[in-house]
Amino acid sequence: xxxxxxxxxxxxxxxxxxxxPAARSRGGQRFLLVGLVLASAYSLFPVWxxxxxxxxxxxxxxQSNGLWFSGWHFWSNLHQLFTYEDGIFLRWTANxxxxxxxxxxxxxxxxxxxxxxxxRFQFPGRSLVFACVVGSFLVPIALLTLPLYLLFSKxxxxxxxxxxxxxxxxxxxxxxxxxxxxxxxxxYELLEAARIDGAGELRIxxxxxxxxxxxxxxxxxxLAFVNTWNAFFLPLTVLRGEENWTLNLxxxxxxxxxxxxxxxxxxxxxxxALLSIVPxxxxxxxxxxxxxxxxTLGALK
Numbered sequence: 056x057x058x059x060x061x062x063x064x065x066x067x068x069x070x071x072x073x074x075x076p077a078a079r080s081r082g083g084q085r086f087l088l089v090g091l092v093l094a095s096a097y098s099l100f101p102v103w104x105x106x107x108x109x110x111x112x113x114x115x116x117x118q119s120n121g122l123w124f125s126g127w128h129f130w131s132n133l134h135q136l137f138t139y140e141d142g143i144f145l146r147w148t149a150n151x152x153x154x155x156x157x158x159x160x161x162x163x164x165x166x167x168x169x170x171x172x173x174x175r176f177q178f179p180g181r182s183l184v185f186a187c188v189v190g191s192f193l194v195p196i197a198l199l200t201l202p203l204y205l206l207f208s209k210x211x212x213x214x215x216x217x218x219x220x221x222x223x224x225x226x227x228x229x230x231x232x233x234x235x236x237x238x239x240x241x242x243y244e245l246l247e248a249a250r251i252d253g254a255g256e257l258r259i260x261x262x263x264x265x266x267x268x269x270x271x272x273x274x275x276x277x278l279a280f281v282n283t284w285n286a287f288f289l290p291l292t293v294l295r296g297e298e299n300w301t302l303n304l305x306x307x308x309x310x311x312x313x314x315x316x317x318x319x320x321x322x323x324x325x326x327x328a329l330l331s332i333v334p335x336x337x338x339x340x341x342x343x344x345x346x347x348x349x350x351t352l353g354a355l356k
Contacts, residue, residue, distance in 0.1 A: 102332070109329045113322055132326040139320075144327055146298060147305040151284060152334070153216060154301060158223025159279035165224055166275055170233025171264050175246060185234070192227035197288055204292050218293035219301075223283050229275045236271030237264070273342045281335055302331045 108116060110129040119125035136144050173185055203222060207213045212221070241264055249259045265272065290301045297305070306327050309320040 105325060105329050105332075109322075109326045111322070113319065116322060116325075129326075132322055136323050136326050136330075139323060143297060143305065144302075144323075147300050147302045148330075150216075150299060151302045151331075154219040154223065154286075154290075155280050155283040158220045158283055159276050161220070162224045162226050162229060162279050163272055163276040166226060166229035166233045166279075167237075167265065167268055167272055168260065169230045170235075171237050171241070171260060171268075173230070174234045174237035175241060175243065188227045188230050188234075192231060200289050200292050203289070207293055213293055214295040214299060216299065219283075219286075219290060222289060223279065226279055226282075229279055232275055232278075233268070233271060236268060236274075240267050240271070277338060277342050280338055284331075284335060302327065306331070 104121060107122060107124055109132060110127055111119065111125055112128045112131075115125040115128075173181060173188075199222075203218075204213065207218050207221075212218045245263065246259060249263055254262070285303065286301065287303050287307070290304045291307075294300055294304065297308075300308070306324050309327075310324045312318045312320055
């Protein structure tokens with residue numbers, strides 16, 4: 056016993072201090088929190104600048120601090136915006152709602168039907184069709200704009216609402232999302248049970264499949280709406296007259312008048328740009344409940 060005690064005193068056991076998991080977790084949370092704060096500030100900074108600029112008159116816009124208010128001229132800016140050129144801004148807003156709303160709604164229905172067919176029907180060449188769908192949404196829309204213009208010019212659709220609506224009805228990426236969501240939410244057994252009960256394919260799709268794909272349909276519709284609302288190159292190419300322009304195209308034309316005719320419409324452009332983001336914010340808030348419902352249903356299953 057004495058020899059063992061002496062050895063323990065001469066050769067003490069070294070204790071290795073292991074890192075505290077709780078401290079490591081707190082450090083990771085702080086790092087994540089800092090990253091989220093920086094990302095939020097980066098995202099909200101342009102919105103704040105736009106909000107502040109929309110409340111200023113022309114003099115304060117160029118001579119005051121760009122990040123803080125200088126007077127309150129927002130209502131007068133709105134009045135000028137809605138009355139300039141006989142209210143053409145309201146016409147552009149209606150056009151944007153027409154293209155984004157109707158086009159996205161029709162495109163969502165077509166995408167859901169196509170995705171459901173690719174996911175739950177067996178037919179020759181299905182893999183080839185799906186490969187073409189995946190390959191087509193990898194092609195930038197800018198490369199397809201000129202062929203679309205040449206095609207529409209031959210059939211007389213240039214400078215008409217159909218020149219914007221028809222491209223919105225076909226979106227390969229929406230088809231891909233619809234196929235993936237169908238495979239995850241629509242079981243074969245339910246479809247077979249409906250067929251045994253005598254339901255036709257159209258009734259199965261509209262009465263069963265669409266109701267089960269509400270969350271996926273809301274996602275497809277929202278992405279298509281935002282994409283069409285923010286579209287610029289396509290309307291710039293296929294729309295000629297001001298009465299058919301979208302908001303983005305009209306505001307771009309106003310911003311260029313300062314160089315062409317010396318008319319400074321910067322205040323109207325900034326106020327119109329602020330109003331143009333309101334529909335997308337409302338759409339995000341309105342669609343959020345569908346996502347929340349889908350997550351709850353998935354947890355219950």
